Amino acid sequence: MRKLGWNKSGTRAMAVLMSVSLLSACTPAASDKPSEAAEQTKDAKKMTSMKIFTEMGSWASQSTKNYGENLVFQEMEKKTGVKVDWIHPPSGQGKEQFNLMIASNDLPDVIVYDWFNVPGGAKKYVDDGVILDLTPYIEKQAPNFTKLMNENPEAKKQTMDDASKYYCLPMLRLQDSLRVTDGPQIRVDWLDKLGLKKPTTIDEWYNVLKAIKTGDPNGNGKQDEWPMTGQKFTGGNGIGNLAAAWGISYDFYIDSGQVKYGPMNPKFKEVLTFINKLFAEGLIDPDYMLNNREKQDSKVISAVSGALFAVQPSNFMRTMAESGRDPKFQMSGISWPVGPAGKAYSLSSSYTYQAVSPCVAVTKKAKNPEEIISWLDYAYGKEGNLLFNLGVENQTYTMKDGKAINTDLIEKNKDGLSSSAALGKYTMALNGWGMSQDILYHQQLMSQYGYPAAENWRTSDTSLILPRLSFTAEETQVVARSKTDVDTYALEMFDKFTTGKEPLANYDKFMQRLKDMGIDNLTKTYQAAYDRYQKRGNNK
Structure with missing residues (x-):
């Protein structure tokens, strides 16, 4: 790794390099060599904060006021130093607040929304100067996400538009057991x-x-x-x-x-x-x-x-x-x-939908789109996948013989939360986010009756x-x-x-x-x- 001098600009570059390298180093293909994304952004201004508009998941809203109280994003702040200012519309007013936000052009850095079904399509909002075409950033700034797309061609098609452009990062359900929920x-x-x-x-x-x-x-x-x-x-x-x-x-x-x-x-x-x-x-x-x-x-x-x-x-x-x-x-x-x-x-269309909403878009008001994409990409990597799906090891789950086991914080919550509500409070798997849902979280959530049913339907x-x-x-x-x-x-x-x-x-x-x-x-x-x-x- 090339040394950086400890002058003012060098300190800034090192901070960004450490932040972005942390996110990309968790991919299965990572090495000690800094990522291309880190090399490209080392002279950029360090991202310390960003604003995110998103509806709260119904499970999280039972026990938290905003996602800043969620264990996942508390850990993300520790890892990256990035503080998030959360904008949550009142329950049931997501669409209304979204439209008001767009009309006023008072945009945050990130908008988490149902971009797959938004009237006019996400491309309209790119053309109108609301959100960015993420395609130029994905391959260099999102190695984890790119890897999943290349390994899952159907999910890739579902995420792209007809011009093969990416406008947002979706929730992925790559294993069929995650999708086969009814029948x-x-x-x-x-x-x-x-x-x-x-x-x-x-x-x-x-x-x-x-x-x-x-x-x-x-x-x-x-x-x-x-x-x-x-x-x-x-x-x-x-x-x-x-x-x-x-x-x-x-x-x-x-x-x-x-x-x-x-x-x-x-x-x-x-x-x-x-x-x-x-x-x-x-x-x-x-x-x-x-x-x-x-x-x-x-x-x-x-x-x-x-x-x-x-x-x-x-x-x-x-x-x-x-x-x-x-x-x-x-x-x-x-x-x-x-x-x-x-x-x-x-x-049942859910059987085939590998890429689903909510989907995470970056607005044109964002000053640090490269760093934002790298920050979001962490959720799609090996380490981020565990954090977003299961929380923190030995706090919300333990691993035994390759299987995740929820701790009493989830299964016997002291505040009387159900296991689903506790997962909503401490993880993001049930709340909706740009991530890949994992079968490890799902196996625990599904009761002894759910998986046999899914086995009958998935064939x-x-x-x-x-x-x-x-x-x-x-x-x-x-x-x-x-x-x-x-x-x-x-x-x-x-x-x-x-x-x-x-x-x-x-x-x-x-x-x-x-x-x-x-x-x-x-x-x-x-x-x-x-x-x-x-x-x-x-x-x-």
């Missing part, structure tokens, strides 16, 4: 009572639901069960997820590289015919259209329904079995049903799922003009076909109406965006 599940204790096995095919689903309806598994001597419940037809809890068994979706999906709209496929009529049959025979909760999460879950907890698409079953098990309310209660995640498509497909085929796309200004107008109207009309018709208010004999008229609404042009728009997505990372 089909069923009351296994009811199956045992009725002498049935877990259904694996769509025909077995029908037979099991029929047996629940007629077999009185809740034991009250009445045929009052509505075997399957849900929230509406579409979405993660929707009964329309059964369409996966036909290898199609109720929305846009991918078929061998082609974007297609499920309801325009004649096979979707078969889906609706099957679901209509379930409804007509009393096998689906007649209130599914009106249910929210609370109402849906109450049907399960009150032993009215025993099958649904939902997040992993831990909450059900804690509420019923662990509390002693019903010690025999057993809700279990089961595989996505196989149907005419001959394969277990999933329609499903995700090739139908459309990735998160970006649209040009012209395409955005097409989507804004047509998609909402199409979705509203389609959902209305799905419910009518399901309940029999609209005869399935009118399905061709339904498809013609979709054509009249511009579904073909909308499909072409999505295809163009998907084609660009596939080229990301190759057009630098």
Whole structure:
């Protein structure tokens, strides 16, 4: 390492070199040689503070006023000497405060936000002079992040825009177990009572639901069960997820590289015919259209329904079995049903989203973008990964046989915080930050019921799922003009076909109406965006 003289400018350079080297030295590929980032920034002014705008995670907000009280950022200040001035909008006012901040041009150094879904796209805010294009900084200032991107090409495509530009640093969920959080599940204790096995095919689903309806598994001597419940037809809890068994979706999906709209496929009529049959025979909760999460879950907890698409079953098990309310209660995640498509497909987009919001952007008001990127990059390295996910060793966790074990500070918190709330107070894994979530944190958070469910779901085929796309200004107008109207009309018709208010004999008229609404042009728009997505990372 070249010596630096101890004059005024040399002292400043050494301080920056030490700060940046500390951050980059934690990568698996690090050596004693100073990083290229350190060499390039050694003559820059030392960064001592910065302002960060971010909503607080719901778990952290239960016990802290700002992230300055979080153990992770207290450690970061010790390591780097950088003090953060946190700007947290009041709960529920993040979008409003973001817009006011942009309108006033009173910008902090860093904005943590849902940049993947911001109206107009992050590129608009680069063009408007709000945030920086981070691409020129990433490779030199963020070796840890660059390494992860190169090792995970799908995450790289999801983080970039169609021009292969980086505008923010996202939260990464690289292991599939971190993403597979919801799917089909069923009351296994009811199956045992009725002498049935877990259904694996769509025909077995029908037979099991029929047996629940007629077999009185809740034991009250009445045929009052509505075997399957849900929230509406579409979405993660929707009964329309059964369409996966036909290898199609109720929305846009991918078929061998082609974007297609499920309801325009004649096979979707078969889906609706099957679901209509379930409804007509009393096998689906007649209130599914009106249910929210609370109402849906109450049907399960009150032993009215025993099958649904939902997040992993831990909450059900804690509420019923662990509390002693019903010690025999057993809700279990089961595989996505196989149907005419001959394969277990999933329609849950979370299974494929490796790069998610919140995402961390640097504003054009930032005086030290190089140092900020290096500071942020620390979270993606080996040492930073442990800090942001688990906290401080021997304080919040210990390591045993390669596994992390939470200390009593997390599991038996003296302030009465739940393990999730304690993790929110002392780590960032649950709060949302530019980092890579680690399976070590997740294994402890997930209960004994969550991982078996995930194991049943993670083997499903995700090739139908459309990735998160970006649209040009012209395409955005097409989507804004047509998609909402199409979705509203389609959902209305799905419910009518399901309940029999609209005869399935009118399905061709339904498809013609979709054509009249511009579904073909909308499909072409999505295809163009998907084609660009596939080229990301190759057009630098």
